[in-house]
Amino acid sequence: MEILVFLSGLIALGGIYAMLAVALNVNGGLLGLWDLGVVGYFAVGAYSYTLLTIDAPEGLGLPMIAGVIGSVIITGLLSLFIGYTSLRLQSEYLLITTFAFAEIIRIVAGNEEWLTNGNIGFFGLEKPFQEFIPGANYMLFFTGLVLLSLAIFYFFAQRLADSPMGRYMRAIRENEIVTQSIGKKIFATKLKVFVLSSSMVGLVGCFYVWYMSIIAPNMFTSAITFTVWTALVLGGIGNNRGAVIGAFVLILVQEATRFIPVPAEYSVVLAGLRQFVSGMMLILVLRFLPQGLIAEKFKSVEKLFKFHDNSLILEPKGVGKNAASQGAE
Amino acid sequence: MLQVKELSKNFGGVQAVKNVTLEVNKGEIVGLIGPNGAGKTTLFNMISLFMPSNSGEISFLDEKIDTSTPETVVGKGLLRTFQTPVGFSKLTLLENLMVVPPNESEGLFSIFYKKKKIIRTEREHYDKVCALLRQFNLYEKRNELAENLSAAELKLLELCRQLMANPKIMLLDEPASGVNPSMLDKMVQHILRLRSEGMTFLVIDHNLGFIYRICDRIYCLANGELIASGTPEEISNNEKVKSVYLGAS
Ligand SMILES: Nc1ncnc2c1ncn2[C@@H]1O[C@H](COP(=O)(O)OP(=O)(O)O)[C@@H](O)[C@H]1O
Ligand SMILES: [Mg+2]
Numbered sequence: 001m002e003i004l005v006f007l008s009g010l011i012a013l014g015g016i017y018a019m020l021a022v023a024l025n026v027n028g029g030l031l032g033l034w035d036l037g038v039v040g041y042f043a044v045g046a047y048s049y050t051l052l053t054i055d056a057p058e059g060l061g062l063p064m065i066a067g068v069i070g071s072v073i074i075t076g077l078l079s080l081f082i083g084y085t086s087l088r089l090q091s092e093y094l095l096i097t098t099f100a101f102a103e104i105i106r107i108v109a110g111n112e113e114w115l116t117n118g119n120i121g122f123f124g125l126e127k128p129f130q131e132f133i134p135g136a137n138y139m140l141f142f143t144g145l146v147l148l149s150l151a152i153f154y155f156f157a158q159r160l161a162d163s164p165m166g167r168y169m170r171a172i173r174e175n176e177i178v179t180q181s182i183g184k185k186i187f188a189t190k191l192k193v194f195v196l197s198s199s200m201v202g203l204v205g206c207f208y209v210w211y212m213s214i215i216a217p218n219m220f221t222s223a224i225t226f227t228v229w230t231a232l233v234l235g236g237i238g239n240n241r242g243a244v245i246g247a248f249v250l251i252l253v254q255e256a257t258r259f260i261p262v263p264a265e266y267s268v269v270l271a272g273l274r275q276f277v278s279g280m281m282l283i284l285v286l287r288f289l290p291q292g293l294i295a296e297k298f299k300s301v302e303k304l305f306k307f308h309d310n311s312l313i314l315e316p317k318g319v320g321k322n323a324a325s326q327g328a329e
Numbered sequence: 330m331l332q333v334k335e336l337s338k339n340f341g342g343v344q345a346v347k348n349v350t351l352e353v354n355k356g357e358i359v360g361l362i363g364p365n366g367a368g369k370t371t372l373f374n375m376i377s378l379f380m381p382s383n384s385g386e387i388s389f390l391d392e393k394i395d396t397s398t399p400e401t402v403v404g405k406g407l408l409r410t411f412q413t414p415v416g417f418s419k420l421t422l423l424e425n426l427m428v429v430p431p432n433e434s435e436g437l438f439s440i441f442y443k444k445k446k447i448i449r450t451e452r453e454h455y456d457k458v459c460a461l462l463r464q465f466n467l468y469e470k471r472n473e474l475a476e477n478l479s480a481a482e483l484k485l486l487e488l489c490r491q492l493m494a495n496p497k498i499m500l501l502d503e504p505a506s507g508v509n510p511s512m513l514d515k516m517v518q519h520i521l522r523l524r525s526e527g528m529t530f531l532v533i534d535h536n537l538g539f540i541y542r543i544c545d546r547i548y549c550l551a552n553g554e555l556i557a558s559g560t561p562e563e564i565s566n567n568e569k570v571k572s573v574y575l576g577a578s
Contacts, residue, residue, distance in 0.1 A: 182494050184400065
């Protein structure tokens with residue numbers, strides 16, 4: 001039983017990272033934004049949820065569902081502000097700005113004690129449906145909840161990627177100037193997608209709070225951002241399946257290093273080993289599978305919507321006037 | 330149709346375009362020649378509003394467009410191509426073109442509540458794209474990625490892509506460079522056919538043979554300034570143009 005609980009905990013953590021990777025893929029993968037602010041939106045979502053749901057005087061004591069919705073809205077509004085001010089920047093500058101923003105969030109969380117209880121944070125936080133499911137079984141239930149939510153994320157992201165919007169986002173990723181030259185309003189699109197992706201990350205923040213049942217600023221270091229990006233690159237950027245698989249592989253391998261039996265005095269070395277293992281994996285994958293474990297798939301509209309060209313039989317009006325004569329050569 | 334009045338642009342100390350005035354009438358094919366660095370591409374960048382000008386006026390269809398945005402002028406029917414076409418490398422040819430028409434389905438959530446409508450518009454665009462690809466002999470490659478095309482095919486794809494936006498006038502930046510003679514013949518046929526269907530062109534190129542073949546009138550630019558304009562015949566006999574071209578190459 002214990003091993004089962006442990007394993008399911010591992011899967012839950014993997015699922016949380018997988019959701020983050022899917023959300024980041026919308027932004028970084030499909031749209032090609034160099035966004036290093038992941039942990040920032042994650043922290044904002046987690047803190048908003050916590051402050052909305054814990055009892056007064058620290059919080060507002062709202063029901064969990066209100067906390068979840070509220071955290072998504074707050075993260076969305078904040079990312080609207082960040083996006084509006086920084087999305088006109090070129091990639092490298094966007095990268096620095098978003099990274100700085102995430103650091104600011106963590107520092108604010110550590111210092112504004114009246115709001116966040118500083119570096120101590122809050123602990124013993126409630127988990128959803130905890131009162132109905134006793135003890136050891138709860139972890140299994142929670143893992144199920146994470147996986148269900150991951151499935152919804154995945155379904156949504158996949159639909160988006162396959163839709164005309166997904167195609168348009170990939171066009172922006174490939175070449176902004178050309179996309180502008182065909183009359184598209186790029187900035188508005190980037191802003192919409194940025195807010196969507198950040199709000200998704202904010203929502204995952206709630207799961208993280210449930211998983212940890214504590215919240216403190218040191219849970220939100222930039223290591224999270226890099227882990228999510230690593231997972232995405234590992235699995236295959238631009239590809240939802242890759243995002244999910246990359247996240248699970250990375251988390252499982254990282255956690256597996258805990259089980260290497262070493263004497264206590266080497267434990268610090270071992271902690272370093274985790275970074276080393278992730279780095280090595282990334283290098284090996286990029287060397288031998290530059291597209292990631294699963295390369296971005298190119299689905300033809302013909303397959304997606306089961307189109308087949310019947311202009312051979314029925315000549316379309318307009319552009320196709322000379323098609324038959326020209327096509328013959 | 331397109332009027333440019335005393336347009337200027339400088340980059341730091343370099344005056345890339347100096348007081349250029351030119352005009353393109355409906356249905357014309359107008360050439361813009363000049364040695365490398367003459368300011369031709371810069372002029373295109375300003376007309377398509379990718380770059381602000383320092384002074385001067387641009388009007389299109391009798392409306393001043395100087396303060397407009399690139400998207401708006403595209404909507405009015407002013408399209409341009411790029412000197413080095415790349416396309417959307419990781420998109421298929423079909424996608425490269427289907428992404429062009431203004432599409433209400435390009436909303437974050439529309440795939441969930443207007444699926445029927447999306448399929449209908451996709452179908453319309455798909456038919457239009459297939460017909461266009463056939464015309465340009467790219468149909469067989471419709472499901473290939475743009476990065477797998479040759480340079481000449483990319484030029485054709487670039488032209489197709491901008492055609493999808495229903496241009497009234499098309500600014501072509503070096504459509505003939507790097508294109509072999511037989512492809513060039515096809516390019517000429519396509520341009521002439523499009524003109525006969527009512528389209529207007531302003532064409533930059535170094536290949537004077539190509540320019541003389543298709544253009545009604547030609548402007549010659551050197552060091553940012555217009556040094557000559559006239560029919561192909563006049564330009565080919567113009568001493569200034571000759572000296573610029575002999576001097577440059
Ligand atoms: N973005 C830019 N920044 C600085 N200088 C530029 C820029 N674009 C063009 N130039 C300069 O302007 C001049 C004209 O360039 P360009 O318009 O590309 O010439 P052409 O297309 O006729 O070969 C050149 O001297 C070039 O170096
Ligand atoms: Mg040029």
